[in-house]
Amino acid sequence: MNIALMLIFFTTVQGFAQVRTVKIEALTSLLNNDVDSIYVMNFWATWCKPCIEELPFFEEAHVTFADKNVKVILVSLDSPSELDRVLLPFIKKKNITSEILLLDESNPNSWIDKIEKQWTGSLPATIIQDNRTKKRLFFEQQLEKEQLFTTIQSLLE
Amino acid sequence: MKSMMMALLLFCAVHAFSAEGLKIGDDAVDFSLKNIDGSMISLANYSNDKGIVVIFTCNHCPFSKAYEDRIIDLHNTYSKKGYPVLAINPNDPISVPEDSFDNMKERAKEKGFTFKYVIDETQSIAKHYGATRTPHVYLLKKQSGNTFKIAYIGAIDDNHSDASSVKERYLSNAIESLIAEKAPMPETTKAIGCSIKWKK
Numbered sequence: 001m002n003i004a005l006m007l008i009f010f011t012t013v014q015g016f017a018q019v020r021t022v023k024i025e026a027l028t029s030l031l032n033n034d035v036d037s038i039y040v041m042n043f044w045a046t047w048c049k050p051c052i053e054e055l056p057f058f059e060e061a062h063v064t065f066a067d068k069n070v071k072v073i074l075v076s077l078d079s080p081s082e083l084d085r086v087l088l089p090f091i092k093k094k095n096i097t098s099e100i101l102l103l104d105e106s107n108p109n110s111w112i113d114k115i116e117k118q119w120t121g122s123l124p125a126t127i128i129q130d131n132r133t134k135k136r137l138f139f140e141q142q143l144e145k146e147q148l149f150t151t152i153q154s155l156l157e
Numbered sequence: 158m159k160s161m162m163m164a165l166l167l168f169c170a171v172h173a174f175s176a177e178g179l180k181i182g183d184d185a186v187d188f189s190l191k192n193i194d195g196s197m198i199s200l201a202n203y204s205n206d207k208g209i210v211v212i213f214t215c216n217h218c219p220f221s222k223a224y225e226d227r228i229i230d231l232h233n234t235y236s237k238k239g240y241p242v243l244a245i246n247p248n249d250p251i252s253v254p255e256d257s258f259d260n261m262k263e264r265a266k267e268k269g270f271t272f273k274y275v276i277d278e279t280q281s282i283a284k285h286y287g288a289t290r291t292p293h294v295y296l297l298k299k300q301s302g303n304t305f306k307i308a309y310i311g312a313i314d315d316n317h318s319d320a321s322s323v324k325e326r327y328l329s330n331a332i333e334s335l336i337a338e339k340a341p342m343p344e345t346t347k348a349i350g351c352s353i354k355w356k357k
Binding site for chain 2 (some may be wrong): 036047049050068077079081106107108109110112114119120121122123124140142
């Protein structure tokens with residue numbers, strides 16, 4: 001617990017995350033690469049209330065599982081034109097430390113299936129994938145902390 | 158016990174939203190939903206039309222807002238051709254007060270909605286249809302005997318943020334196909350939207 005608190009403090013003083021603007025291929029290559037990581041890829045936006053409500057749990061998971069090869073990636077679906085006006089101030093205000101990618105794609109019909117065929121397109125949505133086994137769990141819903149943590153834990157066991 | 162609970166939790170998560178819902182070619186489920194003018198709307202209201210452009214949408218969602226003007230235009234263009242818009246708000250107003258019935262009336266007045274804007278109070282119609290987000294379109298085509306079939310499910314077009322940059326007008330194209338007695342192509346599309354706010 002103390003270590004977790006120290007980590008939170010450490011990452012806080014380290015400053016908030018930067019944002020990288022990416023195309024869909026950057027996301028699919030993360031999910032398809034051979035690195036021995038567990039990817040927690042959360043699709044969200046600053047205007048999405050349930051997304052904002054679950055965001056702290058992803059931040060907590062990022063800190064808690066940092067030494068377990070779990071990579072938390074927050075994929076923002078905010079408009080790229082609002083990066084400076086909306087997204088960056090939000091990240092600063094919330095002190096988000098997980099990696100943030102801003103997806104710069106205009107037609108969701110062309111890329112949603114490349115990420116996950118089950119996904120109908122509502123936000124939030126989360127993929128939790130063990131890249132060692134390619135076992136993937138997909139959630140098109142708001143997650144509670146316990147659900148997120150037990151799912152990650154189950155892949156670690 | 159704990160692992161059983163977890164298995165159950167995972168099972169629900171994976172299966173809850175791969176939920177059934179209506180597919181292309183299915184019969185449209187009838188409904189009785191309250192319009193902003195107080196009248197009750199069902200499939201019988203559309204006996205003189207060729208189809209219905211059902212759009213699950215709401216007041217608060219930025220994607221729904223972005224499409225308001227385009228939905229007004231769709232209704233103005235296609236109600237004359239027998240395909241009026243029916244907007245259904247499926248959200249729980251306790252989760253999102255902006256989507257209350259009174260606020261629906263307010264928004265319709267501000268924007269001058271000329272189409273029917275009804276509330277799915279029990280959320281059963283959104284569940285039956287399999288709607289998951291706003292906006293989420295179900296294009297219905299009339300059959301003989303005043304029943305309707307699902308002809309297209311999905312997005313309005315391919316660019317929510319900028320109407321002037323739209324390249325693919327999926328919904329308009331689907332309606333035009335029905336008018337020309339053809340099957341829409343594609344019959345289903347996907348879009349990003351706000352999750353429907355289900356009652357807790």
